[in-house]
Amino acid sequence: MSYGQTEAVRGIDLEVERGEVFAFLGPNGAGKTTTVEILEGYRRRTGGEVTVLGEDPQRAGREWRERIGIVLQSGRLDPYLTVRESLDLYAGYFRNPRPTEEVIALIGLEGKAGERASRLSGGQQRRLDVGMALVGDPELLFLDEPTTGFDPSARRQAWEVIAGLRDLGKTVFLTTHYMDEAQRLADRVTIIAAGRIVARGTPADLGNRDRGETTIRYRSDGDEVTVQTGDPVKALHELTSKALADGEELEGLEVTRPSLEDVYLELTGEAEGDSETAATELTK
Amino acid sequence: MSGLALVAHQFRYDQKAFWRNPASVFFTVMFPVIVFLILAVVFNGETVNVRGGVEATTYYVPAIMSLSIISATMQTLAMTLVIAREDGRLKRGRGTPLPPWVFIAGRVGNSIVVALMMLVLLAAIGGLLYGVPIPWERLPEILLALVVGAASFCCLGIALTAAIPSQDAAAAIVNALLLPLYFLSGVFIPEDQLPNGVITFAGFFPVRHFFDAFFDAYVPAGGAAVSWDNLAVVAAWGVAGLLLAIRFFRWTPRTG
Numbered sequence: 029m030s031y032g033q034t035e036a037v038r039g040i041d042l043e044v045e046r047g048e049v050f051a052f053l054g055p056n057g058a059g060k061t062t063t064v065e066i067l068e069g070y071r072r073r074t075g076g077e078v079t080v081l082g083e084d085p086q087r088a089g090r091e092w093r094e095r096i097g098i099v100l101q102s103g104r105l106d107p108y109l110t111v112r113e114s115l116d117l118y119a120g121y122f123r124n125p126r127p128t129e130e131v132i133a134l135i136g137l138e139g140k141a142g143e144r145a146s147r148l149s150g151g152q153q154r155r156l157d158v159g160m161a162l163v164g165d166p167e168l169l170f171l172d173e174p175t176t177g178f179d180p181s182a183r184r185q186a187w188e189v190i191a192g193l194r195d196l197g198k199t200v201f202l203t204t205h206y207m208d209e210a211q212r213l214a215d216r217v218t219i220i221a222a223g224r225i226v227a228r229g230t231p232a233d234l235g236n237r238d239r240g241e242t243t244i245r246y247r248s249d250g251d252e253v254t255v256q257t258g259d260p261v262k263a264l265h266e267l268t269s270k271a272l273a274d275g276e277e278l279e280g281l282e283v284t285r286p287s288l289e290d291v292y293l294e295l296t297g298e299a300e301g302d303s304e305t306a307a308t309e310l311t312k
Numbered sequence: 313m314s315g316l317a318l319v320a321h322q323f324r325y326d327q328k329a330f331w332r333n334p335a336s337v338f339f340t341v342m343f344p345v346i347v348f349l350i351l352a353v354v355f356n357g358e359t360v361n362v363r364g365g366v367e368a369t370t371y372y373v374p375a376i377m378s379l380s381i382i383s384a385t386m387q388t389l390a391m392t393l394v395i396a397r398e399d400g401r402l403k404r405g406r407g408t409p410l411p412p413w414v415f416i417a418g419r420v421g422n423s424i425v426v427a428l429m430m431l432v433l434l435a436a437i438g439g440l441l442y443g444v445p446i447p448w449e450r451l452p453e454i455l456l457a458l459v460v461g462a463a464s465f466c467c468l469g470i471a472l473t474a475a476i477p478s479q480d481a482a483a484a485i486v487n488a489l490l491l492p493l494y495f496l497s498g499v500f501i502p503e504d505q506l507p508n509g510v511i512t513f514a515g516f517f518p519v520r521h522f523f524d525a526f527f528d529a530y531v532p533a534g535g536a537a538v539s540w541d542n543l544a545v546v547a548a549w550g551v552a553g554l555l556l557a558i559r560f561f562r563w564t565p566r567t568g
Contacts, residue, residue: 068407070564090409098407102565104399108332109325120321121410144332164408 040225042218046167049190049200051214053207055296059223060203061101064172067201068098081168094123097161101172101203104153107146111137111156114145115163122164134196135159135189151182155189168199175209187212207292221296234291241286247279315414322410322418323425330422336392340383340426341433348376348434351500352442361504363533368502370445373438374530375499378461378523380430385423385462387486389469393419394482397473402563412563420466427462453529453537460543461522464550468518471553474560478567493519518549 040063044050054060065071066078069085069092078085083092105114112128119125132141135155137148145153154174161169171190175183190213193200204210210217211231218228227234242260244267246253257263260283271278286294330336355368362371396402405415431454438444447454472489476482494500496510497520503511514520525542528535 070403070407090411093407093409096407098404100400100404100407102400103404104401106325106329106396106401108329113325113328117321117325118408120318121405121408123409160404 040220040223042225044199044201045216046199047194047197048215049194049202049213051210051217052201052203052220053205053210053217053292054203054220055205058205058220058296060205060220061172063220064170064201064203068096068170094164095167097164097166097169099154099157099161099169099171099174101176103157105145105156105160108144110142110144111148111159112141114156115159118160119163124165125163126165128163131159131163134162134192136185149182151178151185154178154182154186158186158189162193166198168201169193171200171202173203173205175204175206183209207289211288219292219295226295227291231288234288243284243286244282245284246281248276315411318410318414319417319421322414323421326418326422327425330388330392330426333392336388340380340388341430344376344380344383344430344434345437347379347500348372348437349441351376352438355502356442360502362502363527363531363535366531366533367444369438369442370531371502371527373434373444374527375523377431377434377530378519378526379494379499380434381427381458381461381526382465382490382519382522384427384430385420386465386469386472387490388423388426389419389466390472390476390486391482393470393473394476395479397563398479398565398567400565403565406563416470420463423466423469424459424462427458431458447530447532450529450532450537454526456538457522457526457529457543460547460550461526464518464546464553465522467550467553467557469553470561471556474556474562490519493517496520497523499523518546521545521549 040059042050042052042063052060052063062071066073067080067085069080069088072086080088081092081095085092106117109117111132115128115131119128132138135158137152137155137159140148140152145156148156158171158174161171174190175186178186187209190200190202194215200213202210202213214231216229217231217234219226219234241256241258242263244255244257244260244263255263255267264283268278270276351372352369355372358368359365360368360371393402402415406412435444435446439446472486476485493514496506496514497503497517498506498511498514499519511520521542525539525546528539528542529537
């Protein structure tokens with residue numbers, strides 16, 4: 029049951045399962061939007077194979093568009109239409125739309141249904157944007173950086189809406205450059221940097237976090253000492269045995285695992301080296 | 313929904329957005345009325361020496377109607393489509409099952425309905441305030457000129473969007489093109505007061521030909537009610553606009 033198998037631009041190979049929230053994570057300029065626009069059928073690719081919902085997006089027609097919903101990265105809404113009108117307008121484009129009032133409830137804008145888009149906050153506008161992608165009752169939703177530029181409470185609200193999509197059984201293709209967003213929302217994460225995939229997995233085991241280097245920190249005679257090790261059990265044993273034997277204190281002893289953020293920065297930083305060639309290939 | 317039902321659906325929302333947009337309402341509806349009233353007050357009682365002489369107020373009714381029709385079609389479409397394009401709204405719409413032609417048809421329908429309303433409004437103001445007769449017997453010829461002009465200027469407006477790089481540039485480019493042409497074509501300044509060379513120059517552009525055709529349809533003193541040669545020039549511009557629009561119109565933002 030594969031949703032899409034992409035082997036496009038720079039050997040990007042993706043498979044998205046039905047009903048999952050798939051996060052496509054990477055820094056700005058990594059090629060996320062290029063990839064997602066190929067999947068959405070906006071951009072023509074120069075090579076490779078892409079199948080989304082069983083069709084090639086480049087040639088797919090109206091029937092295919094009935095089954096997908098799109099939220100663009102920098103979408104502005106018609107400022108003169110109200111929340112309800114914007115949703116009704118889009119509902120009319122689809123053969124079997126979801127009832128407008130239901131969508132309004134899903135995006136949590138019950139109190140704002142009669143308000144014009146121009147009078148909504150940025151976070152509320154984004155939720156309406158998601159609502160307009162939902163109103164056609166699509167099987168697959170593309171969300172391109174849905175919370176960029178949001179304050180923490182607006183992000184939290186947007187996350188709730190996105191988390192609710194999974195409960196509806198929707199497949200969600202989410203692009204983001206926020207680690208915590210991917211971690212919070214996604215079933216699976218693929219990290220892209222400089223136009224190629226550098227890691228993939230569930231948020232928990234991403235980038236072999238379990239096997240990453242452990243950091244041991246302590247103070248000795250007032251000096252900060254840091255030890256990086258791939259074998260923390262052995263290193264700690266040696267360190268503490270020696271300290272006990274010498275009667276040393278090991279003040280402020282601390283053992284830390286790399287956070288997801290560290291993994292992400294390391295992975296995306298490593299790829300920076302050949303970013304220029306990759307970027308050129310992507311924009312071709 | 314069938315194609316036509318979808319066009320009607322799109323049109324309903326385009327109408328709402330049009331009437332709620334202060335810029336549309338001012339420039340397309342109020343501005344022509346204000347200009348007509350100013351010109352009528354200033355030139356009331358004078359005679360314009362065209363077609364054997366017509367009263368100035370009679371001259372300005374079809375003149376400002378021509379301006380209104382161009383404003384409701386070319387100007388409104390060029391401005392609102394560029395704004396929607398740069399907002400990403402055109403691109404977003406392309407991601408839905410809505411056929412692109414339906415979207416354009418809704419906007420064109422909106423423009424033509426507004427143009428018709430302006431015709432009625434200006435005819436009523438001219439008739440009630442200045443006794444300018446409404447030539448009911450020429451309704452078919454007036455509607456013919458309106459349809460040819462509105463359709464052609466819609467095509468030109470859609471084509472013009474391709475030459476407008478950003479939202480900020482839209483009003484500047486549209487006005488820089490149209491305002492001088494209104495002056496040179498005799499819309500603001502009666503043509504008997506313009507040097508011959510000016511009218512000849514204006515004759516290279518569609519505004520002058522449309523005004524001419526519309527004047528002939530609206531003012532019985534003009535003689536033949538249908539000015540086929542002028543309408544043909546306007547239609548030729550329209551076809552050229554249509555071809556350019558098909559070739560160069562874009563749905564995705566140029567900026568941002």
